[in-house]
Amino acid sequence: MENYNSLITKQKSFFRTETTKDVLYRLDALQKLRNAIKNNEKVLMDALREDLNKSEFDAYTSEIGFVLEELRFTIKHLRSWIKPKRVKTPITHIGSSSFILLEPYGVSLIMAPWNYPFQLAIAPLIGAIAAGNCAVIKPSELTPKTSEVLGTLIRDLFPEEYITVVQGGVETSQALLNEKFDYIFFTGSVPVGKVIMEAAAKNLTPVTLELGGKSPCIVHKDANIKLAAKRIAWGKFTNAGQTCIAPDYLYVHKSIKDQFLQQFKEVTIELYGQQPLNNKNFTRIVSERHFQRLCSFLDNGEKFMGGGSNQEKLTIEPTVLTNVTWNDPIMQDEIFGPILPVLEYAELPEVLVGIHRHPKPLALYIFTENNAVQQEVLNSVSFGGGCVNDTVYHFVSPYLPFGGVGNSGIGAYHGKGNFDTFSHQKSVLKQTTLFDIPFRYPNVKNGLKKIKLFMK
């Protein structure tokens, strides 16, 4: 197994020079990264096409454009974010002032998955740089072209002791996890998230875990069916369903189920054509293993639409399965593919009971015009984040911290949340030396009585 001790030691020494804390250095790094991404747009698009058959539209909106926006937002606000924050001081601390300093953790490890292989490596890096950290990035081994472009881009921009990319698979991850990092930011599956947290626990390294799970999507009887169908089809089939916050399964009210499904079929054809397997812009499944795993679900329940696949191209048609139950294999784990199982319900409590029996999801979507129903669902279910009357769109707002809860993850990022994640809040009390309050000490007459006037 490879040993990364000398690399981490190098980064730690560089961090100690305080170079990375200089705001001009951080802004310069962010700007360089932004320019390089713009200059490499075509190379990145080609790599994403080769790894996943991502269309240029998808590559730009969900990977390149997304990180450019995150960079622009961060560059614009960084100077205000890094300012020490003055806070109030209680009467018991009279004479002193209080403030919070934001400091970088040090050397951070960023581990990324394959489904948005560029964006999910670069977005956390933006937070790491903005907060003043050094970083080691471990991209996914399942998208080798994009990981290679990422490696070259970073190598051309930054010295190894500041930011570097380490390529490799599970063994490489494990070797990296043997080192003592100051922060670990992991995006990936729930089982590997547990491995990461266990490794981090050995050194008490703080972590962000961006994980997955089965994200429900509810279509209530009073939903705007046309828009619901379009927004769900888009959120589910973008990237061939290989999106951590894609609607995993649908709960549709039985009174509108047929009408909704008919509409859903129509919009899916509008989006991807009559023969999506021949659509040269439909994303493929990342590997043979995942392709086989997904194909094994195709005989669950009843096929309402789709169901076709092409083993050579590793593509699967947008598929809807009805008459599915929680006992079917497709309902046991996150699907992560273009297959949408549909459950129906008569009363909302059935939905809530069904969701509550399972781990807290990363996302939840509710389509209804009824405020009371919206509130009931939002109050009752714990989930990472989500939308009312939309899917996936919450992900792209820099004002909404993005992350999971419980099984779907720990911590959040994006926008200021990204900077906050990679910053330690150092609380400082600055005491006066002009006077000293005597009754804080144990040897003062009637000290306790006086203390009780303030601490009650």
Ligand code: NAD
């Ligand atoms: P994964 O957990 O298999 O891999 C993620 C990273 O961990 C990769 O870099 C991989 O090399 C490494 N890894 C794999 N096995 C490891 C092990 N045993 N020890 C140490 N490192 C290991 O995830 P994936 O298949 O690449 O991605 C799909 C998963 O990621 C889905 O569950 C999805 O929901 C989740 N995801 C979450 C988000 C989010 O933002 N919350 C975003 C995208 C994907």
